[in-house]
Amino acid sequence: MTPFATHLTFKYALRMGSNAVLQSSFKDSTTGSLSNQGRVLAGFGAGVREALLIVTPFEVVKIRLQQQKGLSPELFKYKGPIHSARTIIHEEGIFGLWAGAAPTVMRNGTNQAAMFTAKNAFDVILWKKHEGDQKVLQPWQSMISGFLAGTAGPVCTGPFDVVKTRLMAQSRDGGELKYKGMIHAIQTIYMPRKDFKLCGKDYCLDSCGYRPVKP
Numbered sequence: 001m002t003p004f005a006t007h008l009t010f011k012y013a014l015r016m017g018s019n020a021v022l023q024s025s026f027k028d029s030t031t032g033s034l035s036n037q038g039r040v041l042a043g044f045g046a047g048v049r050e051a052l053l054i055v056t057p058f059e060v061v062k063i064r065l066q067q068q069k070g071l072s073p074e075l076f077k078y079k080g081p082i083h084s085a086r087t088i089i090h091e092e093g094i095f096g097l098w099a100g101a102a103p104t105v106m107r108n109g110t111n112q113a114a115m116f117t118a119k120n121a122f123d124v125i126l127w128k129k130h131e132g133d134q135k136v137l138q139p140w141q142s143m144i145s146g147f148l149a150g151t152a153g154p155v156c157t158g159p160f161d162v163v164k165t166r167l168m169a170q171s172r173d174g175g176e177l178k179y180k181g182m183i184h185a186i187q188t189i190y191m192p193r194k195d196f197k198l199c200g201k202d203y204c205l206d207s208c209g210y211r212p213v214k215p
Helices: 002-026 036-066 081-092 094-098 101-127 139-169 182-190 201-206
Strands: none
Touching (some): 139 182
């Protein structure tokens, strides 16, 4: 719970701050308006930054701890968040904390690009609010737009979430790693099954880290 709560706090702070800064840099210098392309790029950039600085290392630790659920305490390899991080660094090197960075970057970048763009679109469609018109939405209106926008990201990022979790969950104590990287993981997960489970129920379970990851 500790790495999960801490990572959420830092993640949202970095996401909102980065998006605001990037949106300002993409605004037209003459009119001060922000194009849809600029909004997408700002959201993607904010997602990439949070993925590399916050999300990946915290989620590696979180997933390794969650994998031990159901074991007797004496069998725990990782005793807590700090011990987990130290063990990963000792066994896999500092970059072990960034296992699955590539799909995490793609997931978070795509998710934030979709979310921030969709939020603006729903504000316009539902409430006729346009950027810079000084119109202030009621809290319930903003919540509805935010809820709808929040569904856009996960629809686009399901496969990246599955791949991210598989890469983060594997450790080197069993010998050679099964998944060599993002592309290899996608091929390994998809090819033996010849179906679309990569985007289905495996996403809902694997991405949350609520079950041991299957080979």
